[in-house]
Amino acid sequence: MEVDHVFICTTPGAPEADELTRFGLTEGSRNQHPGQGTSNRRFFFHNAFIELLWLTNAIEAQSDLTGPTTLYERLTQSANDISPFGVCFRPTDATQLDPPFPSWRYRPTYLPDDLSIDIGSATPLAEPLWFFLSFAIRRDSADASKRQPLHHRRGFEELTSVRITQPNLNDLSSAALAAQQSSCVDFVGGGPPHMEIGFDNGSMGQRHCFLPELPLTFVW
Numbered sequence: 001m002e003v004d005h006v007f008i009c010t011t012p013g014a015p016e017a018d019e020l021t022r023f024g025l026t027e028g029s030r031n032q033h034p035g036q037g038t039s040n041r042r043f044f045f046h047n048a049f050i051e052l053l054w055l056t057n058a059i060e061a062q063s064d065l066t067g068p069t070t071l072y073e074r075l076t077q078s079a080n081d082i083s084p085f086g087v088c089f090r091p092t093d094a095t096q097l098d099p100p101f102p103s104w105r106y107r108p109t110y111l112p113d114d115l116s117i118d119i120g121s122a123t124p125l126a127e128p129l130w131f132f133l134s135f136a137i138r139r140d141s142a143d144a145s146k147r148q149p150l151h152h153r154r155g156f157e158e159l160t161s162v163r164i165t166q167p168n169l170n171d172l173s174s175a176a177l178a179a180q181q182s183s184c185v186d187f188v189g190g191g192p193p194h195m196e197i198g199f200d201n202g203s204m205g206q207r208h209c210f211l212p213e214l215p216l217t218f219v220w
Helices: 017-023 071-076 174-182
Strands: 002-009 031-033 038-044 049-055 085-090 103-106 117-120 129-132 159-166 185-189 194-199 207-209 216-219
Touching: 002 159, 002 194, 017 038, 049 071, 085 159, 103 129, 117 174, 129 174, 174 185
Parallel strands: 002 049, 085 129, 159 185, 194 216
Antiparallel strands: 002 085, 031 038, 038 049, 103 117, 117 129, 159 194, 207 216
16 A cells, blocks of 8 residues: 555644645645535645645534544644544555555545545554545546646655654554555654655755644655
């Protein structure tokens, strides 16, 4: 499996996205998730995208359908032992229909009836939400009608690494271990939640931290 996108929980409207545009990223289309109670702002690259996610409807987010995803807790609580991140994977080839970790099927109302999201089972809140989209594809392979802007002033093309900092690395879930073994995801323990995203294999040797607006660092 490979990373399809990552999300970061933000405040309503995701004004934090403006920091990314000032930095030199081109924003893509925004999206709403009817029935899930969330909306987003997004930034697309050739192989993946970054999603800034916020709460729009607390009742929907806490419903019997969506509540088990833990999105509500991640979107409304800021303790160091609650990760504000999610990492979504997709198949590396057409033969991989299921994620390589224990999961359960989430069928949000905004998806067609024949599609679902596989969410990692027994994932503690201290870890990101791990999920898998069997139908997802690279962004530069999308139909012309669904193409998003992929050109950025900074020149970024491909997301090539994701490093997650969390308070400790004890008893990582099966999904976290699979993410570490089967993709470009790695972990650092001993600090508050933070995500470091690497682009183009860090060939330029540069980095930029978006604190305090976002718990996010870019390396390129």
